[in-house]
Amino acid sequence: MVESAPMVAAGAEDAEDIAGLRNRLARWMVDNGIGQWIPGEYPAALVADETARGEWFLWRDKSATLVAAVRLVWRDPDFWGADDETEAGYIHGLMVAPEHRGRDLGPRIxxxxxxxxxxxxxxxxxxxxxxxxxxxxxxxxxxxxxxLRETTLPPPFRGTTHVVLMEKLLAPAYE
Known part of the structure; x- marks a missing residue:
């Protein structure tokens, strides 16, 4: 089993850093012809609202620089529609700062x-x-x-037209 990342709950004070990391990654995607995210489509005010609901987690290094962030929610009707009734941990916005790529942080997150x-x-x-x-x-x-299937990207996102919905079944740990 992969060891978990040292993630902590984000606060409203982290919203600018999270939105900034997303914009950095979005700019890189656009520059490299990847139609996933668009710079500016996910403002810090939205991130602040989501942190207030306890949805964002982050990882900072010893110098307090943002290394990674992820949003975890329990419902996702925008992307999953009627199938949202299935209980799941919905992962959104998994981000690793470019200078930390190649260190297997994604699996830990x-x-x-x-x-x-x-x-x-x-x-x-x-x-x-x-x-x-x-x-x-x-x-x-x-x-x-x-x-599981491909579907149309919901508004307000516009980096691409279609997304693939993916799922992983988790085995509960037994002692």
Whole structure:
């Protein structure tokens, strides 16, 4: 089993840093022809509202620089529609700062989300990725997610037109 990341709950004071990291990654995606995120489409005010609901978690290094962030929610009707009735830990906005890539932080963050999901008695993780992002589709498949279906990207996002909905069943830990 992969060790969980040292994530902590984000506060409103972290919203600017989280939105800034997302914009950095969005700019990189646009510059590299990846239609996933668009700079500016996820403002700090929205992140602040989500942190107030306890949805964002982050990882800072010893110098307090943001290393990674992730949003974990328990319902996701915008992306999953009627299938949202299924209890799951929905992963959104998994981000690793570019200078920290290649250190296997993604699997640790996914495991952190799995641990929180299992702690709620839920045995299913879900996420989405751009349908035309073959690299992320392959990555999430390697992390144990299976592709369930493709659907239209909901508003207000506009980085792509379609997303693939993916799911991973979690095995509860027994002592």
């Amino acid at each position: 996914i495991q952190f989300c799995a641990d929180r999901t299992l702690a709620r008695g839920i045995t299913r993780q879900r996420l989405d990725t751009a349908a035309d992002n073959a690299v992320l589709r392959k990555y999430y498949t390697a992390q144990g997610f299976i592709e």
